[in-house]
Each structure stands twice: as structure tokens, then as C-alpha cells.
Amino acid sequence: MERMSFDLAQVTLRELNSFLHKEAPAKGVHQVVVANPDGAHNIAVGLDCPVDVEVHGHAGYYAGGMNKTGTVTIFGSAGTGVAENMMSGRVHVKGFASNGAGASMHGGLLVIDGDAGLRCGISLKGGDIVVGGSVGSFSAFMAQAGRMVVCGNAGDALGDSLYEAVLYVRGSIKSLGADAQIEPMTEADYATVKELLDAAGMQHDPHDFKRVASARSLYHWNADADQEY
Amino acid sequence: MCGIVGLLVKKPALRPRLGELMVPMLIGMTERGPDSAGLAVFTEPLAETMRKISLYSGMSEEGADFNWLGLGHELKAHLGIEATIAAQGNHAILTAAIAPEPVKRWIRERYPKLHILSTGRSIDLYKDIGTPGEVAARYAFSGLAGSHLVGHTRMATESAVTPDRAHPFTAGEDFCLVHNGSLSNPYGVRRMLEPHGIRFETDNDTEAACRFLEWRLREGDDLETALQKGFEELDGFYTFLMGTADKLALIRDPFACKPAVVAETDDYVAIASEFRSLAHLPDIKHATVFEPAPEEMYVWNA
Numbered sequence: 396m397e398r399m400s401f402d403l404a405q406v407t408l409r410e411l412n413s414f415l416h417k418e419a420p421a422k423g424v425h426q427v428v429v430a431n432p433d434g435a436h437n438i439a440v441g442l443d444c445p446v447d448v449e450v451h452g453h454a455g456y457y458a459g460g461m462n463k464t465g466t467v468t469i470f471g472s473a474g475t476g477v478a479e480n481m482m483s484g485r486v487h488v489k490g491f492a493s494n495g496a497g498a499s500m501h502g503g504l505l506v507i508d509g510d511a512g513l514r515c516g517i518s519l520k521g522g523d524i525v526v527g528g529s530v531g532s533f534s535a536f537m538a539q540a541g542r543m544v545v546c547g548n549a550g551d552a553l554g555d556s557l558y559e560a561v562l563y564v565r566g567s568i569k570s571l572g573a574d575a576q577i578e579p580m581t582e583a584d585y586a587t588v589k590e591l592l593d594a595a596g597m598q599h600d601p602h603d604f605k606r607v608a609s610a611r612s613l614y615h616w617n618a619d620a621d622q623e624y
Numbered sequence: 625m626c627g628i629v630g631l632l633v634k635k636p637a638l639r640p641r642l643g644e645l646m647v648p649m650l651i652g653m654t655e656r657g658p659d660s661a662g663l664a665v666f667t668e669p670l671a672e673t674m675r676k677i678s679l680y681s682g683m684s685e686e687g688a689d690f691n692w693l694g695l696g697h698e699l700k701a702h703l704g705i706e707a708t709i710a711a712q713g714n715h716a717i718l719t720a721a722i723a724p725e726p727v728k729r730w731i732r733e734r735y736p737k738l739h740i741l742s743t744g745r746s747i748d749l750y751k752d753i754g755t756p757g758e759v760a761a762r763y764a765f766s767g768l769a770g771s772h773l774v775g776h777t778r779m780a781t782e783s784a785v786t787p788d789r790a791h792p793f794t795a796g797e798d799f800c801l802v803h804n805g806s807l808s809n810p811y812g813v814r815r816m817l818e819p820h821g822i823r824f825e826t827d828n829d830t831e832a833a834c835r836f837l838e839w840r841l842r843e844g845d846d847l848e849t850a851l852q853k854g855f856e857e858l859d860g861f862y863t864f865l866m867g868t869a870d871k872l873a874l875i876r877d878p879f880a881c882k883p884a885v886v887a888e889t890d891d892y893v894a895i896a897s898e899f900r901s902l903a904h905l906p907d908i909k910h911a912t913v914f915e916p917a918p919e920e921m922y923v924w925n926a
Contacts, residue, residue: 433900433904472913513879533879
């Protein structure tokens, strides 16, 4: 038994997730197809075995959250917090994603073909996010490590209070957040953008992207700044 | 939390099915709002001179045994008004050729425990405590007909769980609003409105938003201008869905703290807090589904 199908109009989400956590690794099932997700929350969360999950429809909150080693592909949109706290593996949203996509991710690759909502990659701790469309305001807020590629535009306060995460934006940036700055692209940056676009299956010229990173002026307390950054 | 649902059917042939299409949407938002539920349905408008008033007797001693027939007799005896009263338990819709304000004043004086839910030529309003499923069954929501509706499931955070604090809130005529979120300046808004003679019925934060926007409309703003002033004056977290006699309107706060998703086909526009509530609509697999952007206005015409 290599492949299993779950119709969430017929079986409960608990049955699906329990199968993914217990039976899939025990029985060596490597492919699971989910029909009629109908916006259910927590689809395929906490994957801890090398399984490929296809979700055919719109997913609710936290789809593919805490993923480790799994591959989750959503043929539809994803609700709040898709791939939040992903450790490794890959989550691919073919439609749009709501707020907080990839929040607090530690590793792995999150690909969103459409737009992402607000706070995409908030508190990113590692791993990569590639967004084919635009990201909403406050994206990469306090992002500590990892990389984010945005093929469309960015909303307000991009990269506010950034640490060591690096952002690449192809389109316009409505405004930069505190301590975020546009920096010159180096050869290494072009290579990084190309690598991530290739991994996401997107085709753009890396030379069209801008680099946004931390100016690091918030790293040390400055009593003279008078809270003006 | 709280859940919001809205539905506007584009084809007159679908109007008789409005309630039936909406009930699964409302029940789909039970986890977001298990303590109360309500909805406003907009029907074909009455003639210019006619008004209908939705009334709720659940907070009176008589409750569902309220003497609606007696109310009709009193209206005739005291005000000389021939009203039809379509009653169902603790709920009734009073229809008559009236100037509504004097009649409402009389009702408030004569029946202080009777709650006036809505007034207009098009709006009928129902709200009560209980799960969305219970409230939908209590008032037979599945049989409601109309061009568009605004519904809400409540998980109270800012005021007590009582029928009058459930949503939708109304103000003026043929206007209602539902809210997911919490306002941070409702008392400032109330203090600003009260000197204009605007009277509040509850301590609920949403009522401030509802009366603010209706006041702007009454002062002559069009819906878009009123909503723009809402963005400027109302502080806090909100997704607001509003209904007027011929429109549905949606706005989200600049931080998009509270969710909303829209599905549109040739037959309908459906709005809900989450896709879960849209999943069972006809032809949903071919609908255009999108998330409304923060601080944008979305207005759909019935």
C-alpha cells in the first residue's frame, strides 16, 4: 500500500492526521491524497515521516504546520498560518495564502503561487519562503534567520525589526519597517534568488530583485535615539 | 472570536432559497460563535408609506407567550393604527402605514421589555442567545426569502451574553451591521454621538460602530464616504459586514486582525469569516474565492 485517499466529506480530520502520524510511517505509505478539505483547520500538521500529501481544495488554518520531512501541496488556497513553525520539508500553496503564512518557520521551503496576506514570515527563524504574488503589511516582522523571495509587491512595514533574515523583493515596497534597509545585490544574492526561484518552479530574472536586510541599528540600545528609528 | 456570514443572490429566482442556502453557512461558524446568533434579511421593499418593525419579546415576563394580538388591539385603540403582526413565539414583524418614530416611542413607553430589533421597508431581523443551529431552528431561518442577508455567530468578549447584545445591530431604517473583533474606542465614539441626540440601547462596542455609520449616512454621506470616516474614527480590530436595502458592504481594519473570505459566482456573492462556511454552497468549486484586503471597501449591489 503506497497511496491512500481520504475524503474529508466522509471521514474526520482526526482519522486523516492519525493515519499520517501513525499508520503512514508504519505501513510505508508515501502518498496521501485529501479530497474535500472544505476549509478544515490543521490538515496534515506535524508530519514526521517522508510522506507526500496532496490537498485538493481550500485548506483552513495551520495547514502543514510544524511539518518535518513531509511534502504538502495544496491545490487551492490556505487559511491563516499555513506551514507555521515548519521545521523541514516543503509546503506548496497553489492558490493564495491568508495571514501569517510561514510564521515562526525554522526550516524547509514554503512556496505560495498566489498572494500572501499580512505578516507573512513573521518571526521567521530559518528556512525559505517564496511568494509568487505579493505579500501584505508587516511581512517578515522580527525575522531572525532564513530567506524570503517576493515576486510581486510588499505592503507596509516590510521587515520591521529584522534580525539576520534576508528578503528579496521584485516589485514595489510600500514602506520599509524600522531598521530594514535596501542593500546592493551581490553575486551571491543573485545566486540565492535563482536557487530559490528554481526550487519554487518560478521563472524571473534575479536581476529584477532588491535585497532588504537589517541595518542593525536596533541591535544595541541607543539612549540618544529617543525612540525614533 | 465571532463569525460573520453574508449572502447576496444575483438572480431573482434564487431569492426564495436565500435562507436555505445560508443556514449551513451560519452553522459552519458555530465554533467561532457558539453563544448567540442572528441575521438580517432584506426583502422586496414595502410601499413608500409602509414600514415594518421586527420585535422581540424574549426579555419580557411573557417571553414566547407574549400577547401579540393584544399589542395589535392596543395600537388600534391608542394610535388608531391598523397593523398586521406576523408572530412566531418571541418574535414578530409588525407592518403598517406609519411614521415609525412615534410608534416606536409608544411601544417603548407601553412595553418597555419589548425589544425593537429593526425598522425599515426591507429589513427583517432575528437574533437570540443559543447556538447558531438552535437559533436557526427557533426562527425557521431556512424558510427566509430575500435578495441578501447579513448573519452573525457570537462569542462574546466585550459585553454580556444577552439577546439585545447579539448581532446584527441596527440603527435608523434598513441598516444593520455585524462585527468580528473588538473596538478600543467605543466610549469615545458614544460620547461624540450622544450630543447629536443619538441614543444607545446596550453597552456593546459594536453598537457604537453601527450608530456612527448610520449617523454619517443620515447626515448625507454616501456609503463609501461613511465607511471612509469609519476608518478614521473607529479604532480597534474589526471585520464589519453591513446591509442596506440594496447593498452589502464589507470592511476590515488596517491590520486585518479578523478574517474574511469571499466567494463569487454568476449566482451569488457569499462572505464568511472562514472558507468552512462557504464550502457547501452550490458550484463553489468554480467560484472566484478571494480574501478582502485590509482598509479597502467592498460593496455589492442587490
